[in-house]
Amino acid sequence: MNDRKQHVIKKAHQLFIEKGFQATSIQDILDFSGISKGTFYKYFSSKSELLIAIYKTTFKQLQKERNDLLIGKSPSDIEVFIKQLEMQMISNRKNKLIALYEEVMSTNDADLKHYIRFTRLRSLRWMFSRFIDIFGEKNKPYLLDCAIMFQGIMQHNLQYNRLATDSNEKISSVVRYSVSRLVKLVEEVAEADEQLHPPELLEKWLPGLQKNNHELIDRFYKIVNPMRNCIPKHFQDKNAQEKYHELLDFIQEEIMHTRAPRKFLIESALQTLQNNPADIWKKELLQLNQIITAFFQQLEENEEEEH
Secondary structure, eight states, X not given: XXXXXXXXXXXXXXXXXXXXXXXXXXXXXXXXXXXXXXXXHHHOSSHHHHHHHHHHHHHHHHHHHHHHHTTTSOTXXXXXXXXXXXXXXXXXXXXXXXXXXXXXXXXXXXXXXXXXXXXXXXXXXXHHHHHHHHHOGGGXXXXXXXXXXXXXXXXXXXXHHHHHOOOHHHHHHHXXXXXXXXXXXXXXXHHHTOOSXXXXXXXXXXXXXXXXXXXXXXXXXXXXXXXXXXXXXXXXXXXXXXXXXXXXXXXXXXXXXXXSOOHHHHHHHHHHHHTOTTOXXXXXXXXXXXXXXXXXXHHHHHHHHHO
């Protein structure tokens, strides 16, 4: 993303925080960011598309920071998960994401509402995946239910905590308290052997790879996450680090979240990764190629069945 577009996103985000999304006009954004109307429409077709760009930028940064916390750590370490949640909650508060979400859901903008629901499902999927890391495959049948309930626990605990204090230090205690309840919740649900929502529902709720094969999803993340984690070790230059993070982000976005993934662009990104000067990821890229090949084969089979 070029610097000028990023500048507009940053300035618009500041305005949305200060004035609210609906109260901020495109002219306000033009004046505050110092750009022309033509430049604005070069980057964004509407104010709604700009807000979606803000969400994507914020999520991308959060995703990187969460992955960084896993470097050199075991994914099953619940303390790492607690730190990831603390970071996410502080980021949400700093960027006023909850307030923006609530404002968007009160509008009649169908595209924005759809995107908000999508981001919430994506957050749920991340939490479900982390629960598998922490609580193990044996508890997987119950972990989607636990992820849904835990989101509710966190949301309400933080909501009432905001009435008591604005300090980020309190967020840490709320997260730790909520995670302690989570541990007991998983134990209780597993012992009762009760299931309300089967994990396979995630495949229906989210497009892309989710609707094809959850085994491919697991394999995809098991390959890509370690690739992300070793980038700082092999590339000292910050621009190079950002480049390879963006390539992996792009592949994940196309595979996981795009209804019509662009195979030629994915292949181009993989080729760039393969030609890295540190000469790493040979085994990982071979496996990733196999997963992506299987993914597109499934897409073709699904299309044949539909016709």
